[in-house]
């Protein structure tokens with residue numbers, strides 16, 4: 121498949137790029153610092169661009185079958201108003217409509233959208249204080265996706281680690297099972313790459329934890 125990864129230069133996006141190439145897909149990697157991606161592979165195209173700019177996203181979407189969006193903001197932005205996730209998602213959904221691309225796999229996090237109700241009482245206040253702005257915008261992002269005509273899957277990992285890919289993580293699709301936990305970025309990437317061809321979780325937003 122021809123896969124556009126938005127937010128591909130670091131963290132889960134970079135790991136997803138690596139694993140998608142290993143799985144035999146062609147990857148177009150979009151990020152503001154895409155040129156710094158230290159992978160060379162004939163099936164990888166690095167595109168410098170801003171996910172919230174229509175022109176950049178439309179150019180990147182040409183010829184793609186699937187989009188994986190793995191955006192993140194830095195620690196310094198946690199205590200400022202956050203609009204990146206919703207802004208970039210509005211731009212992306214409109215551009216996907218224009219280009220006739222249907223499949224969207226998006227990374228948010230446990231605590232976004234209706235998974236917020238599953239945060240434990242002890243974690244609720246600290247979560248709101250530290251991540252409230254980011255997760256408020258991620259919730260809006262999820263809403264935009266869920267209202268869109270795309271074939272979407274939203275992945276909501278728990279707390280991320282830099283551990284290895286194990287393939288041994290839980291995919292909790294039923295809200296009665298939702299809980300926080302840890303998971304490596306490499307295992308989150310494993311899930312995202314599987315969704316490129318697997319249609320089992322379309323229109324679902326599972327929580328991912330060990």
Ligand SMILES: NC(=O)c1ccc[n+]([C@@H]2O[C@H](COP(=O)([O-])OP(=O)(O)OC[C@H]3O[C@@H](n4cnc5c(N)ncnc54)[C@H](OP(=O)(O)O)[C@@H]3O)[C@@H](O)[C@H]2O)c1
Pocket residue numbers: 126127128129130131132133134150151152153154169170171172190191192193194204227228229230254276277278279280281305
């Ligand atoms: N930390 C946790 O425990 C935890 C738990 C659950 C969910 N999450 C979420 O998981 C996500 C990924 O986290 P991560 O640590 O793996 O990634 P990360 O290191 O934060 O990487 C974020 C990516 O987004 C890109 N990006 C940011 N703004 C962009 C823009 N305007 N245009 C294009 N690309 C842009 C960055 O590239 P450039 O800077 O090069 O543009 C980078 O490739 C985040 O949304 C985070 O909130 C985190």
